[in-house]
Amino acid sequence: MRVGGFRRRKPRLLSVVVPVYNVAEYVADSLHSILHQPLREVCAIEVVVVDDGSTDGSAEIVKEVAAKDPRVTLITQPNSGVSIARHTGIEATTGDLLTFVDPDDILPRDAWSSMVKSLRRTGSDFAVGSAERLTVVNGEERRYVTPLMRRNHTRTRLRCRIEDAPLMLADVFVWNKIFQRAFWTDNDITFPERTRYQDQVALTQAFLAAKTFDVLTDVVYDWRVRSDQSSATQKRAQVANLIERIDTKRQTVELVAGSGSGKLMRTLRTEILPIDMWEHFRAAVIPTTEDPDRYWSLLRDAVHEFWYDAGVPFEETTVPRGQRLMAWLVWQDRRDALADLITMIDEQGPGRAIEAFATREELPVGL
Structure with a gap:
């Protein structure tokens, strides 16, 4: 596709940052969902996993995955919190595009194609898709979309500005988005340290800094509600x-x-x-x-x-x-x-x- 007289090339590399801390029960499934994504719109992916001082064997599980798939890189560090773990991961990435996955969540079958395709079309700073909450009740999987997520993603809006869609400030999650890596680093988007609600501040920075962003209707993330009550929101x-x-x-x-x-x-x-x-x-x-x-x-x-x-x-x-x-x-x-x-x-x-x-x-x- 030509934009401004230039053809937008297929991005070479999508970087995926995964911060890990004591999620041995979930991390293998999460990485499996990442590594089996179809690469229709990018040439390749790199998965940077930062183990933040896990004590439950999470790092060993990631090592086993990395030994079988060279796309996975494991970085270990003393426990410092998810914000620092994400910053460590971002610094280690080299891709044109940047996204995030939490290690207790999973990706739907084709999470990224629509967002990358949209960015190639529009040149926006990032793209954002919808997400479903995933719970298991008596062995039965149940899915639902939160009311504000539904309101924000009822229709596609390309090259959007935050003044035109102020309610997007409620989309305070980092994992249902793909960013131009240069946009992220040039604007010094930062997760506050030592807080369980770091995404809201970073995403507010991103929405305010973006010249344009793309809002899609596709479900691009499965947000797991953990039964062990260990989630920050619980x-x-x-x-x-x-x-x-x-x-x-x-x-x-x-x-x-x-x-x-x-x-x-x-x-x-x-x-x-x-x-x-x-x-x-x-x-x-x-x-x-x-x-x-x-x-x-x-x-x-x-x-x-x-x-x-x-x-x-x-x-x-x-x-x-x-x-x-x-x-x-x-x-x-x-x-x-x-x-x-x-x-x-x-x-x-x-x-x-x-x-x-x-x-x-x-x-x-x-x-």
Whole structure:
């Protein structure tokens, strides 16, 4: 294909970075799904696996795979966190294109072709596809697409700008994208260290830095929900988890504020920052929450900082009504009332519970 008088050649090499830490149960399947991808749009792949001080034999499994397939390179390092592991991997890559896979996930049969083909056509800085969450319940595999992922990927949008699609800031995952490697390195895209939510900051940087990106409807990633409850997103009741989430949101707000776009900031506060807060609202009132008084104080301060003090009351967000009501009770410092509401929702369902709660409360507009 000719663009600007030049024919875009087939990319020579796609680099795949895989950070590994104690995933012996999953890593062989993950690498198998990578190594068996069809190479219709690239000449070759290199897979850089960075073992971040695993103690469960993960590195040995990767060594066995690497011994059979020279495309796999294993780098070992003392445990330093996934961000540093990814940075180590990026520095070791040599490809024209760059992508990431988490070692407890798997790729669908043809994950990359549509994204690479789109980049060859448009010359955009990166391409992003949809993802399905994969769970196994009683031995039965179940798949679903999250509501925001579905909204963002209902139609193909080529040479897109973040101002034209601000909700894409909610696509905070690094693994459903392929980047021009030069774009990544030239813009110094960085994963914050020692946090479980590093993707949001790096991807916010990428969306803000991109001249254009391509949004595709294809499912390009299978996001496994681990049954062992070890995933970061399954540990909301820990104080450290809440602190890291708050820090990530704060860094994201600072990045978007630096863009000077009121449209992006409004979308961030009303549609993106609130997405996962309901899990922390629930965690704040369960018996197993770590240091509940401190957890509550941190949560209430965060609700003030990101919404009410910023002039965007949580009632103006687009999350479901029950979640807006939970946030309002946190803002009002009413922990017992929040616990009552959550119990009512669990027993009666959100609709009936909220109506019953509203009969005894004078709720603000928006609730």
